[in-house]
Structure formats: structure tokens, C-alpha cells
Amino acid sequence: MVRRIVPGETGPTGGPAFTDVLGVCTSWSDGVCVVQPSSGTAVEIPIELIVSGKPVPPRPSMRLRVSAREAESHSEAIWPGVERVALGDWELRSDPHPVGRLIKRANSVLAMGDPGVPFDEALEGLREFYASRERPVMAQVEADSSIESALRDEGWTELERGEAHFQLIALSRLRRTLNLGDSESPGDSESPRFEVADATVTVELPHAGGRATIDGDWLGLHGLHVDETARRQGLARRVLRELVDWGAEQGALTAWLHVETDNAAALTLYARLGFVTHHTCRYLAPGG
Structure with a gap:
């Protein structure tokens, strides 16, 4: 980000006016700095008019700005036959016709977001859900989240090979x-x-x-x-x-x-x- 003087204009305090340009510096030579914004044409700034500049990290892409809960929701299409029951933002999942080993993503509660009920009540609800289907109780959580911490406080432990990016x-x-x-x-x-x-x-x-x-x-x-x-x-x-x-x-x-x-x-x-x-x-x- 480059801050520059706007020649011939006065700022709100009576001094010189300033403006900022955000983009990628593509050239710094012959007394001119060239900044390419994310859209539009490049901006040529005389170096003598530059007041300050600082590096700014790139803005995360839209894909990285979606929540973990939203990103994980795209798994649903992989197993269209899986039973899914909402518990607030949580989702209880059970494959009624598994083939081979139980796939964790299709047979666990997606515990991300707000369950919509007190935590103890949510845990009791998922225990009843999986007991009625004669399935082990498993939870998929975002690593190092408050929900993981709360489950660990209740004595829950990580499964073998239980972490994935x-x-x-x-x-x-x-x-x-x-x-x-x-x-x-x-x-x-x-x-x-x-x-x-x-x-x-x-x-x-x-x-x-x-x-x-x-x-x-x-x-x-x-x-x-x-x-x-x-x-x-x-x-x-x-x-x-x-x-x-x-x-x-x-x-x-x-x-x-x-x-x-x-x-x-x-x-x-x-x-x-x-x-x-x-x-x-x-x-x-x-x-x-």
C-alpha cells in the first residue's frame, strides 16, 4: 500500500491531500513507482510524491474465507444415501448400508457450529442417535476448536489415524x-x-x-x-x-x-x- 500526495488539492485539515493505492508494485525506476491494483489499469506514481509505503499480505481467496462447516458440507454429495439429522448446526450422520469398514465422515456427527441446545443435551442426543442404530459414537470437529476442547473435557479422545487436512x-x-x-x-x-x-x-x-x-x-x-x-x-x-x-x-x-x-x-x-x-x-x- 502506497500513500501519496495529491498535487494541487487540500486535505480536510488544511494541509496537503493524500490518497492510498493498494496493489502489487511492478516497477520502481526512473523516478516512478508503478502499482498494479487487483482490477483496472496500473497506476504510475512519481516517487517524489510518495509519503509512505508498507507491505500488505494478500487477501485470502474466497475459497479460504468460507467456514470449516460450510466447506465440510460439500462432502454430502459423496454419500447421497447417508442418513442425516440436523442438531442445530451439527449434523448426525449414519450410513444405513455400509460396505466394508465404517467411513468416519459418513458415520460421525459433524460437530461444527452451534448445536442449538445446551452442550450436555447435544451429547445425550447424539449418544441416543448412534445407540439406536447400533453404531459407535464419533465426532468430526475442527482441530483445536472450542468444541474439541469441550469434548476433551468430557473425556473424549482422538481416534487412531483421526486427523485429516x-x-x-x-x-x-x-x-x-x-x-x-x-x-x-x-x-x-x-x-x-x-x-x-x-x-x-x-x-x-x-x-x-x-x-x-x-x-x-x-x-x-x-x-x-x-x-x-x-x-x-x-x-x-x-x-x-x-x-x-x-x-x-x-x-x-x-x-x-x-x-x-x-x-x-x-x-x-x-x-x-x-x-x-x-x-x-x-x-x-x-x-x-
Whole structure:
């Protein structure tokens, strides 16, 4: 941000008038500072008129400004058959027909926001909900939130592998990155197998695969896997490229995913692609 004198004008106190320009400094030479605002044309400022300047951190993108509760709501489209019961802002979730292990996101209370009732009453309500369905009680919370603190005060503890980052990226940026240097992928020799059901597409290649689900203009990436014997060959990027291209055709603007915090290989891949962490969530269960 640059503050400059406005020649020929008087300020409210009778002295010189000042104005501020906010943007990126693109040039500082020949006695002129050039600042490019977020929109419009660049502003040329004679250096002799500059009173002060200071660095200002970039404003977070709109994607990063949504709440954790709102961001997590985009998971709903991944499991359309899950039973969901509102408890204020909280959401009790149970998959009536699970296949294999219970997926935590689909079988826990999303405990973010205000439950709308006293805390003890909210806990009793979720215990009754899961007991009636013969399911263990689990809560998904925003890491280090007041709700996590309150549950821990009640004796709740973190589940094994119970922490995950919610990461996101602009879909346009992800497409550009994935389309760089894609000729060496061994999967290019075979066409991927596509299967589309409702809002979800499944992509399968030999030794790799993944799914993506569209919810409004958000694309959730999930189920990405590569056989251990075929890793470090570009297959994950190939699968992601196919999923993201499909998402772009559906009008998606943001891509997101959950990644467990102890999955070093996945975290490295997503960091290289440009994903950033929006928030971290933890899964807790009552002690004993």
C-alpha cells in the first residue's frame, strides 16, 4: 500500500491531500513507482510524491474465507444415501448400508457450529442417535476448536489415524499444473475407463483409479489409489487429470479433498500440485 500526495488539492485539515493505492508494485525506476491494483489499469506514481509505503499480505481467496462447516458440507454429495439429522448446526450422520469398514465422515456427527441446545443435551442426543442404530459414537470437529476442547473435557479422545487436512485449490490452476509434462505417464497408452453415476465419476486405469463428485461448483476428489508396485510412475497425476477435466466440464471452479496428516506421500503430491490447507479436522470418540 502506497500513500501519496495529491498535487494541487487540500486535505480536510488544511494541509496537503493524500490518497492510498493498494496493489502489487511492478516497477520502481526512473523516478516512478508503478502499482498494479487487483482490477483496472496500473497506476504510475512519481516517487517524489510518495509519503509512505508498507507491505500488505494478500487477501485470502474466497475459497479460504468460507467456514470449516460450510466447506465440510460439500462432502454430502459423496454419500447421497447417508442418513442425516440436523442438531442445530451439527449434523448426525449414519450410513444405513455400509460396505466394508465404517467411513468416519459418513458415520460421525459433524460437530461444527452451534448445536442449538445446551452442550450436555447435544451429547445425550447424539449418544441416543448412534445407540439406536447400533453404531459407535464419533465426532468430526475442527482441530483445536472450542468444541474439541469441550469434548476433551468430557473425556473424549482422538481416534487412531483421526486427523485429516481439508485441502483445496482453484480448478483452473490445478488443470494447468496437471497438464504440464504429461507425456511420460505410462497410463497414456490405454484409455481410462469412465463410469458416471449421478454426480460422481469413477476413473480406472491399470493399477490406479479414483473418483470425483460435483457439488455446485466444488469438485470433491476421493478414493485416489495407486498399486504399490506401480507408484512413482505418474499414474496418480493421470487419474487426477481425468477427474479434473470431467469436473471442469460440469462447471466446477474449486477442487478439494481430505488427506490424512500422516500420509506423507499424498501430502507431498498435493503440495506440488498447489493444494493449500483450509482447515484440519479431528475425529474423537468418548473415552472408555
